[in-house]
Amino acid sequence: MPSPAATYDLGKLHGGLRLDARKSASTGLPIQSPPLPEQLILPIEQHVGEPAQPLVGIGEHVLRGQLLAESPGTLGAPVHASSSGKVVAIEPWPVAGRRGDPAPCIVIECDGEDRAVESADNPAPWAETPPDDVLRKILQGGIVGLGGAVFPTAQKLMQATAGELEYLILNGAECEPYISCDDMLMREHARDIVSGAQILLHALELDCAYIVVESDKPDAIGQLAAAMTDAADERLVLKQVPTIYPSGGEDQLVQLVTDREVPSGGLPTDVGCLVQNVGTAAAIHDWLRRGEPLISRITTITGDGIATPMNVRARIGTPVAALAQFAGGYTDSARHLVIGGPMTGKSVSTDRVPLVKATNCILVLSDLPQPGPELPCIRCGECAAVCPVQLQPQQLFWYACADNERQLRSHGLTDCIECGCCDLVCPSHIPLTYEFRMAKARIREQEAEKARAERARRRFEARNERLQREQREREAELTRQKERAKQAGPDAIAEIMKRKQQDDGD
Amino acid sequence: MTELLVILVATVLVNNFVLMRFLGLCPFMGVSRNLEAATGMSLATAFVLTLSSATAYLLHVYVLVPLELEYLRTITFILVIAASVQFTEIMVRRLSPLLDQVLGIYIPLIATNCAVLGVALLNVQQSTGFVQSVFYGLGAAGGFALVLIMFAAIRERLDAADIPAPFRGSAIALITAGMMSLAFMGFAGMARP
Amino acid sequence: MLIAVLTLTVIALIAGLGLAFAARKLPSNNSELVERVNDLLPQTQCAQCGYPGCRPYAAAIVEDGAAINLCPPGGNDTVRRLADLLGRSESPPLATGPAAPAVAVIDESLCIGCTYCRAACPVDAIVGAHQLMHTVIEQECTGCELCVAPCPVDCITMRAS
Numbered sequence: 001m002p003s004p005a006a007t008y009d010l011g012k013l014h015g016g017l018r019l020d021a022r023k024s025a026s027t028g029l030p031i032q033s034p035p036l037p038e039q040l041i042l043p044i045e046q047h048v049g050e051p052a053q054p055l056v057g058i059g060e061h062v063l064r065g066q067l068l069a070e071s072p073g074t075l076g077a078p079v080h081a082s083s084s085g086k087v088v089a090i091e092p093w094p095v096a097g098r099r100g101d102p103a104p105c106i107v108i109e110c111d112g113e114d115r116a117v118e119s120a121d122n123p124a125p126w127a128e129t130p131p132d133d134v135l136r137k138i139l140q141g142g143i144v145g146l147g148g149a150v151f152p153t154a155q156k157l158m159q160a161t162a163g164e165l166e167y168l169i170l171n172g173a174e175c176e177p178y179i180s181c182d183d184m185l186m187r188e189h190a191r192d193i194v195s196g197a198q199i200l201l202h203a204l205e206l207d208c209a210y211i212v213v214e215s216d217k218p219d220a221i222g223q224l225a226a227a228m229t230d231a232a233d234e235r236l237v238l239k240q241v242p243t244i245y246p247s248g249g250e251d252q253l254v255q256l257v258t259d260r261e262v263p264s265g266g267l268p269t270d271v272g273c274l275v276q277n278v279g280t281a282a283a284i285h286d287w288l289r290r291g292e293p294l295i296s297r298i299t300t301i302t303g304d305g306i307a308t309p310m311n312v313r314a315r316i317g318t319p320v321a322a323l324a325q326f327a328g329g330y331t332d333s334a335r336h337l338v339i340g341g342p343m344t345g346k347s348v349s350t351d352r353v354p355l356v357k358a359t360n361c362i363l364v365l366s367d368l369p370q371p372g373p374e375l376p377c378i379r380c381g382e383c384a385a386v387c388p389v390q391l392q393p394q395q396l397f398w399y400a401c402a403d404n405e406r407q408l409r410s411h412g413l414t415d416c417i418e419c420g421c422c423d424l425v426c427p428s429h430i431p432l433t434y435e436f437r438m439a440k441a442r443i444r445e446q447e448a449e450k451a452r453a454e455r456a457r458r459r460f461e462a463r464n465e466r467l468q469r470e471q472r473e474r475e476a477e478l479t480r481q482k483e484r485a486k487q488a489g490p491d492a493i494a495e496i497m498k499r500k501q502q503d504d505g506d
Numbered sequence: 507m508t509e510l511l512v513i514l515v516a517t518v519l520v521n522n523f524v525l526m527r528f529l530g531l532c533p534f535m536g537v538s539r540n541l542e543a544a545t546g547m548s549l550a551t552a553f554v555l556t557l558s559s560a561t562a563y564l565l566h567v568y569v570l571v572p573l574e575l576e577y578l579r580t581i582t583f584i585l586v587i588a589a590s591v592q593f594t595e596i597m598v599r600r601l602s603p604l605l606d607q608v609l610g611i612y613i614p615l616i617a618t619n620c621a622v623l624g625v626a627l628l629n630v631q632q633s634t635g636f637v638q639s640v641f642y643g644l645g646a647a648g649g650f651a652l653v654l655i656m657f658a659a660i661r662e663r664l665d666a667a668d669i670p671a672p673f674r675g676s677a678i679a680l681i682t683a684g685m686m687s688l689a690f691m692g693f694a695g696m697a698r699p
Numbered sequence: 700m701l702i703a704v705l706t707l708t709v710i711a712l713i714a715g716l717g718l719a720f721a722a723r724k725l726p727s728n729n730s731e732l733v734e735r736v737n738d739l740l741p742q743t744q745c746a747q748c749g750y751p752g753c754r755p756y757a758a759a760i761v762e763d764g765a766a767i768n769l770c771p772p773g774g775n776d777t778v779r780r781l782a783d784l785l786g787r788s789e790s791p792p793l794a795t796g797p798a799a800p801a802v803a804v805i806d807e808s809l810c811i812g813c814t815y816c817r818a819a820c821p822v823d824a825i826v827g828a829h830q831l832m833h834t835v836i837e838q839e840c841t842g843c844e845l846c847v848a849p850c851p852v853d854c855i856t857m858r859a860s
Contacts, residue, residue, distance in 0.1 A: 407666075452841075455839070459823055460744050460752075462823070573702055575702065575703050578707065581707070596727075597725065600727055600728065603727060603728065604732050604735065604785075607732065607786065
């Protein structure tokens with residue numbers, strides 16, 4: 001049966017893999033709402049950029065939606081209280097971003113009342129607000145990219161408006177196995193997504209938006225099509241892409257939808273496209289239409305280590321342990337906790353870590369896939385066949401082992417999106433993605449060193465210039481004095497000599 | 507015209523100076539670790555080859571033969587080659603000091619490159635016209651450049667690969683050169699120079 | 700016999716004169732290469748290599764054939780990069796051992812404000828005025844240790860960073 005309102009004219013995605021989705025376990029139930037936890041742990045750095053600075057003190061009582069921390073610099077996002085309660089501590093707490101190591105967090109003890117902060121006088125409806133003001137408002141809502149990259153949305157939009165934009169692309173692909181939070185969002189809140197898309201089109205002053213979904217989500221496609229029909233907005237187009245990992249990567253999606261290749265080292269805005277996750281669009285709708293900043297998100301809790309896999313709408317800051325409890329608790333075979341998906345997630349050592357803006361999946365597994373012992377590379381070329389960025393992982397691996405920075409750069413190491421496809425197909429079980437991450441870190445270090453050396457060199461040259469200038473000025477002054485003395489005549493010189501002898505005598 | 511094309515194909519592929527006649531092996535092994543150095547070296551050698559083979563031919567036909575001094579052929583050619591090499595070194599130092607640093611002693615060593623003297627002497631032996639001699643020199647230079655650049659590209663990859671300890675360095679390089687030579691034997695019989 | 704000698708002499712003379720002329724008219728220009736070598740050095744200007752700064756060392760490498768393994772702050776990485784640039788097949792180990800990254804720290808309780816250390820710093824990383832407190836700007840300090848010796852009260856120490 002042909003999908004309603006879906007189109008098939010797509011670009012080509014190179015490589016990629018068809019993976020076992022394993023999403024059916026968590027999509028059986030509608031989105032659940034767990035009860036408020038006793039404590040909310042809010043890291044001050046839940047986004048790319050500078051950490052936010054806390055504005056509240058210990059002992060202060062806060063309300064739901066209240067601003068707790070503000071980002072000082074140009075790149076960052078504010079943090080809001082997810083529920084009402086008392087700030088009991090601002091201290092290091094284990095976080096998923098550091099695999100269980102501590103980072104500074106604001107800890108709130110919830111009072112259970114969940115009282116909201118009073119919203120300002122009725123703001124003008126967004127359609128009448130100028131686009132720049134809409135962008136500023138988005139900045140205040142703490143909205144970041146909810147696909148997992150958590151780049152501050154307002155800054156991303158502002159940077160994009162500086163260039164030539166043609167298309168807005170809403171990413172509902174969700175290509176990684178196990179994760180189904182976007183799928184459920186599209187099924188149950190399709191209208192919010194459509195509304196968010198309209199707000200974004202207004203803010204970016206664009207007139208074409210693609211909402212892209214993978215073909216293994218027919219329910220979501222149906223719901224979105226219905227919502228779009230109701231909205232009757234011709235600027236929105238629904239597109240369906242084949243279910244290949246990693247078609248949900250930003251650059252890959254742009255290539256699939258518009259057949260334009262994002263240049264090496266560049267951004268989608270270089271080819272006139274801007275990509276936003278559907279969750280981010282819904283969050284923008286919540287903030288601008290309902291006045292609720294980013295204080296909750298939908299997360300998938302799944303894996304064979306969880307009794308009842310499901311999707312939950314949980315408050316940011318809820319400890320993972322509380323959510324696991326709500327999902328029926330751990331099974332006897334639960335061994336490993338991964339925050340994020342099986343390909344790009346991070347495994348953490350404790351379930352005390354809180355749910356943050358980046359957490360799209362909580363995966364509890366009985367055993368991590370054991371790839372087998374590492375064997376020498378047999379140059380089979382399978383890795384190059386599956387690389388979605390059209391790199392040559394085999395050559396990159398050899399150059400990474402030889403630490404040849406020049407060749408690594410010229411073979412495009414910095415374009416690697418660390419999707420993990422090459423790891424999966426390698427018959428010798430070589431941990432390619434891990435090697436590339438190490439090589440990238442080494443290159444970054446070398447660049448930092450080079451920048452330091454450059455700064456030192458400039459300071460040295462400035463200092464030399466300063467010394468030379470001072471020398472020149474001294475000489476000029478001396479010449480002037482000699483001139484004056486000569487003009488004054490021999491009597492003046494005799495005066496000076498007499499005075500000098502007197503001084504020497506003293 | 508066809509004759510000139512045949513000369514080119516014969517000297518570049520069929521009777522390649524490095525892989526079939528085994529002349530000029532010193533820079534072939536010594537400068538091929540780095541692709542840029544190899545390109546620079548092959549350009550320098552090409553320049554010397556063409557210049558010296560042309561000059562040597564002219565000197566032979568218009569000075570040595572009329573004065574019946576053919577027995578001075580070898581020493582005269584060496585004089586000409588040495589002068590060309592010195593001139594090339596001046597040019598390289600002027601145009602790219604980096605290449606000068608990288609190639610180091612191998613630029614003056616072009617004077618002792620048996621391929622250069624070989625081309626000059628072979629030209630005279632075959633007693634063809636001036637244009638043919640120039641093309642012969644160009645072809646020899648082209649063949650040398652082709653093989654040197656190919657070899658350098660292979661060696662760059664070999665450097666990063668996992669070679670067993672006894673084979674590292676010159677050993678695997680010579681084995682590779684042997685295989686390239688075997689491959690070039692496939693051109694045998696295509697053209698008679 | 701005479702003709703042979705004459706011919707050779709004439710050819711040699713022509714060649715020699717031509718080369719002398721060419722050498723005069725086409726002088727070599729090393730400044731770009733010196734710049735490239737200088738870019739690879741860590742710019743601490745510490746003079747531990749025996750040359751009064753990074754650019755003089757770069758010039759010595761290019762023009763005087765100085766060894767490439769004399770820079771401790773650069774470490775073995777810099778030696779390797781220099782060897783790669785200059786096409787050397789071997790990259791010798793550092794003549795002295797590699798220097799751990801360090802920054803200078805002034806003990807403020809001992810500082811007398813004499814400005815000797817400020818004058819010694821090649822990158823102006825010390826702020827202070829005559830008879831006023833001096834301090835090291837940690838971000839700009841390259842760890843060259845040139846300020847330690849001039850201090851008359853020995854209040855500067857190196858701290859590993």
